[in-house]
Amino acid sequence: xxxxxxxxxxxxxxxxxxxxxxxxxxxxxxxxxxxxxxxxxxxxxxxxxxxxxxxxxxxxxxxxxxxxxxxxxxxxxxxxxxxxxxxxxxxxxxxxxxxxxxxxxxxxxxxxxxxxxxxxxxxxxxxxxxxxxxxxxxxxxxxxxxxxxxxxxxxxxxxxxxxxxxxxxxxxxxxxxxxxxxxxxxxxxxxxxxxxxxxxxxxxxxxxxxxxxxxxxxxxxxxxxxxxxxxxxxxxxxxxxxxxxxxxxxxxxxxxxxxxxxxxxxxxxxxxxxxxxxxxxxxxxxxxxxxxxxxxxxxxxxxxxxxxxxxxxxxxxxxxxxxxxxxxxxxxxxxxxxxxxxxxxxxxxxxxxxx
Ligand code: NAD
Ligand code: GLY
Numbered sequence: 001x002x003x004x005x006x007x008x009x010x011x012x013x014x015x016x017x018x019x020x021x022x023x024x025x026x027x028x029x030x031x032x033x034x035x036x037x038x039x040x041x042x043x044x045x046x047x048x049x050x051x052x053x054x055x056x057x058x059x060x061x062x063x064x065x066x067x068x069x070x071x072x073x074x075x076x077x078x079x080x081x082x083x084x085x086x087x088x089x090x091x092x093x094x095x096x097x098x099x100x101x102x103x104x105x106x107x108x109x110x111x112x113x114x115x116x117x118x119x120x121x122x123x124x125x126x127x128x129x130x131x132x133x134x135x136x137x138x139x140x141x142x143x144x145x146x147x148x149x150x151x152x153x154x155x156x157x158x159x160x161x162x163x164x165x166x167x168x169x170x171x172x173x174x175x176x177x178x179x180x181x182x183x184x185x186x187x188x189x190x191x192x193x194x195x196x197x198x199x200x201x202x203x204x205x206x207x208x209x210x211x212x213x214x215x216x217x218x219x220x221x222x223x224x225x226x227x228x229x230x231x232x233x234x235x236x237x238x239x240x241x242x243x244x245x246x247x248x249x250x251x252x253x254x255x256x257x258x259x260x261x262x263x264x265x266x267x268x269x270x271x272x273x274x275x276x277x278x279x280x281x282x283x284x285x286x287x288x289x290x291x292x293x294x295x296x297x298x299x300x301x302x303x304x305x306x307x308x309x310x311x312x313x314x315x316x317x318x319x320x321x322x323x324x325x326x327x328x329x330x331x332x333x334x335x336x337x338x339x340x341x342x343x344x345x346x347x348x349x350x351x352x353x354x355x
Contacts, residue, residue, distance in 0.1 A: 134184020
């Protein structure tokens with residue numbers, strides 16, 4: 001198997017993320033190293049189903065696994081309790097047991113939904129993830145956050161559930177539409193802003209970028225953070241750079257803005273406000289915003305501070321009348337910044353103008 005990197009994740013239940021190119025066709029042998037042959041509930045969306053599910057199913061079957069496939073319509077609108085219940089009922093009809101495995105093949109919607117199904121079915125059965133979007137590779141498929149959206153907001157029902165393993169084939173990104181590459185770039189720029197000046201420089205000069213190496217670097221950092229704070233009580237909140245405002249923007253747009261696009265605007269808003277408050281230099285904010293724009297991401301906020309504040313009040317990260325913003329100090333270094341919720345609108349107003 002042409003592996004580029006194997007990244008250990010030392011969580012309470014440890015696992016390894018295998019990163020490489022053209023490796024999804026070897027998913028059967030890879031899984032057999034982790035788990036004895038059993039029934040695999042393969043979960044995917046309709047787009048990924050036509051692209052990669054036959055290859056994965058063939059490889060799993062050749063390695064001795066029995067495969068049942070569950071396919072749902074692509075997109076955030078499927079990440080619901082309704083799809084979850086349909087999947088759980090299907091798993092029960094197929095008599096999936098605790099000795100069997102759920103395999104999530106797709107982007108973050110698939111890994112969030114399938115991981116949550118694995119967390120609650122029979123009070124928990126093993127699962128693996130095969131991320132096929134840049135965004136899911138650098139963020140969603142690793143770290144154990146699973147869940148679905150409720151009418152009141154994104155990811156409001158979920159569980160922490162680490163996978164048995166992650167197989168990340170960066171060759172699958174070749175079929176991604178440009179918008180999905182941009183989406184994943186938002187989380188890649190986020191990671192560089194949090195921890196890595198070299199990665200940030202390679203993103204500023206996109207022609208120097210080795211995407212597989214960048215993905216591996218982002219996963220290594222995410223693994224490090226998740227190991228320190230698996231349950232999101234402190235350090236892990238750093239991964240939410242741009243997300244408090246971003247989630248509110250995503251919701252206000254009725255999900256017409258994708259997650260990465262909304263997070264890009266959220267990061268730009270916080271960076272502008274941080275510069276105005278003297279927490280970082282204008283140059284730091286400008287480098288972040290220019291890099292996002294160089295990857296085709298939006299950085300202007302189309303909503304009022306009041307619209308976003310009202311939605312952010314329902315954010316699961318709020319603690320009473322306080323919330324934690326992630327604030328850039330410089331490229332490669334950000335900090336948790338606790339504010340009263342009453343101050344959020346001022347941050348958004350200050351960050352929504354280039355003055
Ligand atoms: P997604 O799963 O909807 O995938 C985006 C689109 O790309 C879909 O239409 C999908 O069918 C298509 N697609 C997937 N792989 C493809 C491929 N290789 N070629 C062509 N098309 C392909 O969205 P996403 O951006 O991957 O993930 C966003 C979701 O992830 C959101 O629900 C977000 O809340 C969640 N998320 C979770 C975490 C976490 O830690 N659990 C972190 C970040 C984001
Ligand atoms: N995506 C943020 C986290 O995993 O904590």
